[in-house]
Amino acid sequence: EAQVTQNPRYLITVTGKKLTVTCSQNMNHEYMSWYRQDPGLGLRQIYYSMNVEVTDKGDVPEGYKVSRKEKRNFPLILESPSPNQTSLYFCASSSTGSNPGELFFGEGSRLTVL
Amino acid sequence: KQEVTQIPAALSVPEGENLVLNCSFTDSAIYNLQWFRQDPGKGLTSLLLIQSSQREQTSGRLNASLDKSSGRSTLYIAASQPGDSATYLCAVRQWNRDDKIIFGKGTRLHILP
Numbered sequence: 001e002a003q004v005t006q007n008p009r010y011l012i013t014v015t016g017k018k019l020t021v022t023c024s025q026n027m028n029h030e031y032m033s034w035y036r037q038d039p040g041l042g043l044r045q046i047y048y049s050m051n052v053e054v055t056d057k058g059d060v061p062e063g064y065k066v067s068r069k070e071k072r073n074f075p076l077i078l079e080s081p082s083p084n085q086t087s088l089y090f091c092a093s094s095s096t097g098s099n100p101g102e103l104f105f106g107e108g109s110r111l112t113v114l
Numbered sequence: 115k116q117e118v119t120q121i122p123a124a125l126s127v128p129e130g131e132n133l134v135l136n137c138s139f140t141d142s143a144i145y146n147l148q149w150f151r152q153d154p155g156k157g158l159t160s161l162l163l164i165q166s167s168q169r170e171q172t173s174g175r176l177n178a179s180l181d182k183s184s185g186r187s188t189l190y191i192a193a194s195q196p197g198d199s200a201t202y203l204c205a206v207r208q209w210n211r212d213d214k215i216i217f218g219k220g221t222r223l224h225i226l227p
Contacts, residue, residue, distance in 0.1 A: 033215065042219035043203070050213060058214070090157060100145050100207055102163040103215060108156070 002027050006091050006106035013081055014114050021076045021109050023091030029104075030096045032074035033058070034066065036087040037108075043090070049074055050096060081113040116141045116208055120218035128226045129196060135189040135221045137204035142182045145207040149178050149189050152201045152220070161189070161202075166209070194225045 004025045013019055025032065033048035035058075045058030049068040063085055065077040074093075078085060089109045095101035117140045127133050137147070146165045150158040162171045162178040164187070170179040177190040187204060203220040207213070 031213070035217075040219075043205075043217040045214065045216075048214070088155075092158075096213070099165055100213075102148055102160045103205065103207075104160065105150075105158040110155075 002104065004091055004093055004104050004106040006089075006109045008109060009107060010110050012112045012114065015082055016080050019078050019081060019111075021078075021089060021091075021111070023074045023076065023106060024072050025074075025091075025093040025104070026072065027093060027095075027104065028071065029093035029101075030071070031100070032068065032091065032093045033103075034064070034074070034076045035090045035092065036060065037090060038087050046076070046089075078111075081111075083113050085111065086113050087111060116206065116214070116216045118204060118206055118216050118218040120202075120204060120221050122221060123219065124222040124224070126224040126226060127194060129194060131194050132190065132192050133194055133223075135191070135202050135223070137187040137189070137218055139185045139187075139206045139216075141208065142185055143209045144182065145209050145213075147178075147180055147187050148205050148207070149176075149187075150203045150205065152203060154201075158203065196225045196227050199223055199225045 030051045034046040035043045044060045047066040049055045091106040092103045094103045119138045148163045149161040164180040175192040180187045201220040201222045205217045207215045
């Protein structure tokens, strides 16, 4: 079954404690992306990757890091989380090229930073 | 800078009615436009993808149209049901070096039984 898998789904942490949210897709997609969703602000792109070892900033990259060492994985790293990073996070992937395919989303990771 | 707008932000209609959700975008240089459904606290489920060369796509009771020149897309839902209650989002994939995907803020739909 084609899917995007995120872990953990729920996490409560404290300010400053480094954490990683993993994302994996099994569709051999080149494109992967991270979004955060906040009430009233909608979905905002954090980082995206067009392929292995290629990453670019989205609209709200501050406080986040990513890496793309393998095609299937695109982890999101919060080096020193702060309360304003409390949010619902989504990972997504798609094919690219002259006719990019549909964007597939993971189930989301709800993060609370105390 | 691409902006995607969905109006209205919320909509309530009686069960059985046909309805149209709107999505507008400011830059017509796009690869495609995609409609999603999101239930509260859940992930996004893809409904329809329209490539820039297409005018419409259909899936069951759903029909999405795209008019790139005017920067508009509509999602038509026929014979609405209470199970259609959800937030509907549209997203455009930009045709440029950045290849960004920009989302509207969604229309929250409530179908009254």
